[in-house]
Amino acid sequence: MxxxxxxxxxxxxxxxxxxxxxxxxxxxxxxxxxxxxxxxxxxxxxxxxxxxxxxxxxxxxxxxxxxxxxxxxxxxxxxxxxxxxxxxxxxxxxxxxxxxxxVDEPTFNxxxxxxxxxxxxxxxxxxxxxxxxxxxxxxxxxxxxxxxxxxxxxxxxxxxxxxxxxxxxxxxxxxxxxxxxxxxxxxxxxxxxxxxxxxxxxxxxxxxxxxxxxxxxxxxxxxxxxxxxxxxxxxxxxxxxxxxxxxxLDAFANEEVAAVNEIARLYDGALADSGLALPRVPDGYTSSWAQYTVRLPESVDRDNLQARLKEQGVPTMVYYPKPMHEQGAFEGACVVAPSDCPVTKRLCATVLSLPMGPYVSAEDVVAVAESFMGGLR
CATH class of the missing domain: 3.40.640.10 (Type I PLP-dependent aspartate aminotransferase-like (Major domain))
Structure with missing residues (x-):
């Protein structure tokens, strides 16, 4: 996969x-x-x-x-x-x-x-x-x-x-x-x-x-x-x-955006009882689903979970592991908003992105969800 x-x-x-x-x-x-x-x-x-x-x-x-x-x-x-x-x-x-x-935790924006x-x-x-x-x-x-x-x-x-x-x-x-x-x-x-x-x-x-x-x-x-x-x-x-x-471009506009939204819908259903915080699309919005990103419970060891999923052939990615204001390139050259960005820090510690794209199959979604649920146990 x-x-x-x-x-x-x-x-x-x-x-x-x-x-x-x-x-x-x-x-x-x-x-x-x-x-x-x-x-x-x-x-x-x-x-x-x-x-x-x-x-x-x-x-x-x-x-x-x-x-x-x-x-x-x-x-x-x-x-x-x-x-x-x-x-x-x-x-x-x-x-x-x-x-x-x-940022806003449910939408990441x-x-x-x-x-x-x-x-x-x-x-x-x-x-x-x-x-x-x-x-x-x-x-x-x-x-x-x-x-x-x-x-x-x-x-x-x-x-x-x-x-x-x-x-x-x-x-x-x-x-x-x-x-x-x-x-x-x-x-x-x-x-x-x-x-x-x-x-x-x-x-x-x-x-x-x-x-x-x-x-x-x-x-x-x-x-x-x-x-x-x-x-x-x-x-x-x-x-x-x-x-x-x-x-x-034609396939993207006419087929692929609809396809990724269907894959996201399938993920939502397959992971509904997983205890994960799933991505939210507000009413009236359409996402192009560059990533399907969930939030893990803070008690979950993300590195260990990724390793277990990899053993089962399920690739995952962390976008993003470090807040922008903690990047060394900005040291002494940026301003951090008064709230000090606690949501960002929490997201950096808990987000995990799953396989996504218009050519992911329904069977792939089921396999990812089953591996994920098993990895969380």
């Missing part, structure tokens, strides 16, 4: 993927080929925004957004304490200060009430200017945007949606990566929509920001390739990766 079975996906979509790669290679436009622009147009239409700018990876996508806004030294950027490193890394990379905020406490505390202290909220759609579930967006408007904050794990999720009819003033996603192979290498994209309705991001992504170019009007970076999506994503 695979934790996320990319080989099964390839075999299911092999004719489309092979043809897309072959056509890209045969055409020979390996950088900025026509597939890149076609992909951008289709992704923008899928998300429901005006602009999509592809780039080299999801981390660059976040940093490009901050660069377009001119975020830098003296700015406070609010980031969930329970997330992948790059959500805060990009803040430090542009010289701003990350402020880590605790930022706790909006604690976020407001942190914004007010930073504002009142006066050393930093509250500037941006990075909202993470963790494990595929969009953050609480009906509360986040009014809060950002109230305090004059820009909203950067980190949809690296959330692409394909939704709130009602509104798609993930449409909620931020600028939104970003990742096409890392194991993400809900993944390529065969690194890749990312930025989404916005703002014409000026889109133009800046396009410039920053290609060495700060101006009117043409060798007219450099600002210092940027080299962050382009390769044509072959765009071709792979185009080959996958």
């Amino acid at each position: 695979q934790f996320r079975d990319l080989k099964a996906q390839y075999l299911a979509l092999k004719p489309q993927i092979d043809r897309a790669i072959f056509d890209a290679v045969e055409e020979g436009r390996y950088i900025s080929g026509p597939q890149v622009r076609e992909l951008e147009e289709r992704l923008a239409a899928y998300v429901g925004v005006k602009h999509c700018i592809t780039c080299a990876n999801g981390t660059d996508a976040l940093q490009l957004a901050l660069m377009a806004w001119g975020v830098g030294p003296g700015d406070a950027v609010f980031v969930p304490d329970f997330t992948f490193f790059s959500s805060g890394e990009v803040v430090s990379a542009v010289g701003a200060t990350p402020v880590f905020v605790d 930022v706790d909006v009430a604690k976020l407001e406490e942190a914004v007010v505390a930073v504002r009142d202290e006066g050393g930093l200017v509250p500037s941006v909220v990075v909202s993470v759609d963790l494990f595929g579930l969009p953050a609480d945007y009906p509360s986040l967006k009014p809060l950002c408007e109230k305090y004059g904050l820009k909203l950067l949606e980190d949809g690296a794990q959330g692409f394909g999720g939704a709130i009602g009819e509104a798609m993930a990566c449409s909620f931020g003033d600028i939104s970003a996603t990742s096409f890392f192979p194991a993400k809900p929509l993944g390529c065969y290498g690194d890749g990312g994209a930025v989404f916005t309705d703002d014409d000026e920001w889109a133009a800046l991001i396009r410039s920053y992504a290609v060495h700060g170019k101006g009117a043409f390739k060798y007219d450099n009007v600002r210092v940027g970076m080299n962050s382009r999506l390769d044509t072959i990766q765009a071709a792979v994503l185009l080959a996958k």
Whole structure:
């Protein structure tokens, strides 16, 4: 059993993927080929925004957004304490200060009430200017945007949606990566929509920001390739990766998001009496289920449980074992919200992610659940 079975996906979509790669290679436009622009147009239409700018990876996508806004030294950027490193890394990379905020335990996403406490505390202290909220759609579930967006408007904050794990999720009819003033996603192979290498994209309705991001992504170019009007970076999506994503996109939109939601429903049923805290999707939300993550009782030895499951052929992962504010890279260079993030600490000690993806079978779910229940005894 695979934790996320990319080989099964390839075999299911092999004719489309092979043809897309072959056509890209045969055409020979390996950088900025026509597939890149076609992909951008289709992704923008899928998300429901005006602009999509592809780039080299999801981390660059976040940093490009901050660069377009001119975020830098003296700015406070609010980031969930329970997330992948790059959500805060990009803040430090542009010289701003990350402020880590605790999360809501059932959904794993930022706790909006604690976020407001942190914004007010930073504002009142006066050393930093509250500037941006990075909202993470963790494990595929969009953050609480009906509360986040009014809060950002109230305090004059820009909203950067980190949809690296959330692409394909939704709130009602509104798609993930449409909620931020600028939104970003990742096409890392194991993400809900993944390529065969690194890749990312930025989404916005703002014409000026889109133009800046396009410039920053290609060495700060101006009117043409060798007219450099600002210092940027080299962050382009390769044509072959765009071709792979185009080959996958219809299946993703029309089949795979529904499939992972069915697998999540089966897990919910199979684990209902396990004593585990199962992931929660609020009413009206759709998750793209980048991960199916449970919370163990604090009395369970997680390392021992993982070892026992591995012996039975069931792979598991811990996302994430350490709070952001405890990462050595941020020592002396971050602010921790007034509550000191106790929920994050508890999650880091108890979360465990199970095999997930659109090609997990019902039989796989039963086998995982039985092994899990046996391991808990």
